[in-house]
Amino acid sequence: EPEVTQTPSHQVTQMGQEVILRCVPISNHLYFYWYRQILGQKVEFLVSFYNNEISEKSEIFDDQFSVERPDGSNFTLKIRSTKLEDSAMYFCASSEFLGQGAHEQFFGPGTRLTVL
Amino acid sequence: DAKTTQPTSMDCAEGRAANLPCNHSTISGNEYVYWYRQIHSQGPQYIIHGLKNNETNEMASLIITEDRKSSTLILPHATLRDTAVYYCIVVLTGTASKLTFGTGTRLQVTL
Numbered sequence: 001e002p003e004v005t006q007t008p009s010h011q012v013t014q015m016g017q018e019v020i021l022r023c024v025p026i027s028n029h030l031y032f033y034w035y036r037q038i039l040g041q042k043v044e045f046l047v048s049f050y051n052n053e054i055s056e057k058s059e060i061f062d063d064q065f066s067v068e069r070p071d072g073s074n075f076t077l078k079i080r081s082t083k084l085e086d087s088a089m090y091f092c093a094s095s096e097f098l099g100q101g102a103h104e105q106f107f108g109p110g111t112r113l114t115v116l
Numbered sequence: 117d118a119k120t121t122q123p124t125s126m127d128c129a130e131g132r133a134a135n136l137p138c139n140h141s142t143i144s145g146n147e148y149v150y151w152y153r154q155i156h157s158q159g160p161q162y163i164i165h166g167l168k169n170n171e172t173n174e175m176a177s178l179i180i181t182e183d184r185k186s187s188t189l190i191l192p193h194a195t196l197r198d199t200a201v202y203y204c205i206v207v208l209t210g211t212a213s214k215l216t217f218g219t220g221t222r223l224q225v226t227l
Binding site: 004033035037042043044045048056058089091093103104105106107108109110 | 159160161162165203207215216217219
C-alpha cells in the first residue's frame with residue numbers, strides 16, 4: 001500500500017539554525033500539506049501546496065517558514081532560523097483530488113524536531 | 117468550517133462496539149463529516165467520511181442524523197489497537213482544504 005514517508009524521524013538542532021524537513025508524498029497525489037503538533041497539544045495546519053504554489057497558510061506559517069517541491073517526488077518544509085517554540089512533531093500529508101468532497105489526506109509518520 | 121464537539125474521553129471493552137458521538141450543529145449543506153484517528157504520536161489516519169447518508173467501510177460505520185447536526189462513528193468490534201484519539205472534522209466540499217483538528221475523543225479499549 002502506498003504511503004507518505006518523512007525524513008528524518010528525529011532532528012535535533014540549535015536555536016537559530018536552519019532545518020529542512022523532507023517528505024515523499026504518494027506518487028499520484030496532487031495536494032500536499034504540512035501540519036505540526038506541539039507535545040500534548042492539537043494537530044495544527046501550517047500550509048497547503050498545489051500546482052507548485054501555496055494554496056493556503058496559517059498564521060503560524062510566517063516568513064521563517066517556506067515550502068518547496070524541488071523535484072517530482074519530494075516536498076520540503078524549511079525553517080530558516082529555528083526558535084525553541086518550533087519544537088514539535090511535523091507531519092506531512094498528501095491527497096488526490098477526487099472531485100466533490102473526497103480528499104482523504106494521507107499522513108506520514110512525522111519528524112520530531114527538537115530545538116535546543 | 118463548522119465547529120465540532122466531542123466527549124473528551126470514552127472507554128470500551130474489547131470486542132464490544134465503540135460508539136463515538138460528534139455534534140456539528142452549524143454544519144452547512146456543502147460540508148462533509150470526516151473522521152480521523154491518531155494512535156499515540158503517529159500521524160493521523162483517515163477512517164471514514166460522509167455527507168448525509170450513512171457510510172460503512174472495512175474500518176467503521178458512520179451514522180449521520182437526518183438534520184446532519186450530529187454523527188456517530190461506530191467501531192463494531194473494538195480491539196486494543198483501536199485505542200487512540202478520534203477526531204470528527206467538518207470539511208468544505210469541492211476543495212482540498214485544510215483539516216482543523218480539535219481535541220478529539222480519547223478512546224481507551226480495555227480487556
